Amino acid sequence: MNMVKKSFPLRKVYGLLEPGPVVLLTTAENKQPNIMTMSWHSMLEFEPPLIGCVISNRNYSFDLLQTTKDCVINIPTVEIAKKVVQCGNSTGATTNKFKKFGLTPIPAKHVSAPLIDECYANLECKVFDSNMVEKYSLFVFKVVKAWINPGANTPRTLHHLGYGRFMIAGETITIRSKMR
Numbered sequence: 001m002n003m004v005k006k007s008f009p010l011r012k013v014y015g016l017l018e019p020g021p022v023v024l025l026t027t028a029e030n031k032q033p034n035i036m037t038m039s040w041h042s043m044l045e046f047e048p049p050l051i052g053c054v055i056s057n058r059n060y061s062f063d064l065l066q067t068t069k070d071c072v073i074n075i076p077t078v079e080i081a082k083k084v085v086q087c088g089n090s091t092g093a094t095t096n097k098f099k100k101f102g103l104t105p106i107p108a109k110h111v112s113a114p115l116i117d118e119c120y121a122n123l124e125c126k127v128f129d130s131n132m133v134e135k136y137s138l139f140v141f142k143v144v145k146a147w148i149n150p151g152a153n154t155p156r157t158l159h160h161l162g163y164g165r166f167m168i169a170g171e172t173i174t175i176r177s178k179m180r
């Protein structure tokens with residue numbers, strides 16, 4: 001194979017490597033919940049599960065997180081793609097996104113932030129390490145409780161390619177014989 005490659009702009013590189021799926025991060029203060037769309041996240045440890053997330057200090061969610069030190073990472077599917085984009089293009093500082101975009105908050109077990117009922121999986125998280133927040137807006141969260149819809153076999157999650165384009169997952173293959 002001889003693939004002819006062309007130069008690719010550095011500003012678009014994130015769209016190639018973004019791990020996805022796009023998630024909805026919920027936070028809450030004084031029972032006022034908020035939702036933020038987020039795709040810059042990465043697993044850091046198996047168990048307890050640790051997740052690194054970049055949350056800009058320009059976002060209202062950043063302030064709520066700094067106060068409560070907890071959140072929920074909710075994993076949406078293509079059925080609510082439009083709401084995912086709307087949550088990423090408005091701020092909880094002036095909008096109640098649950099009400100405006102018709103999403104349902106469910107109380108979490110261990111954190112102040114709510115689960116989003118319409119998402120197929122929900123991870124209750126506590127801030128584990130904030131050493132890199134000042135420099136990179138990078139929070140390390142520990143998952144303290146995880147929920148999943150047992151009926152979601154092949155969830156059609158969203159993966160951001162940049163500029164509002166999304167790839168949709170949906171096919172599962174198993175290559176167990178080659179796994180160590």
Ligand SMILES: Cc1cc2nc3c(=O)[nH]c(=O)nc-3n(C[C@H](O)[C@H](O)[C@H](O)COP(=O)(O)O)c2cc1C
Binds near residue numbers: 040054062085089090
């Ligand atoms: C697909 C998508 C992915 C995004 N990923 C991130 C992210 O990883 N980190 C971040 O800080 N903002 C991200 N944003 C932007 C926030 O969702 C956006 O600034 C939002 O309005 C913040 O809401 P808040 O002010 O209520 O916290 C993303 C937006 C979209 C549409």
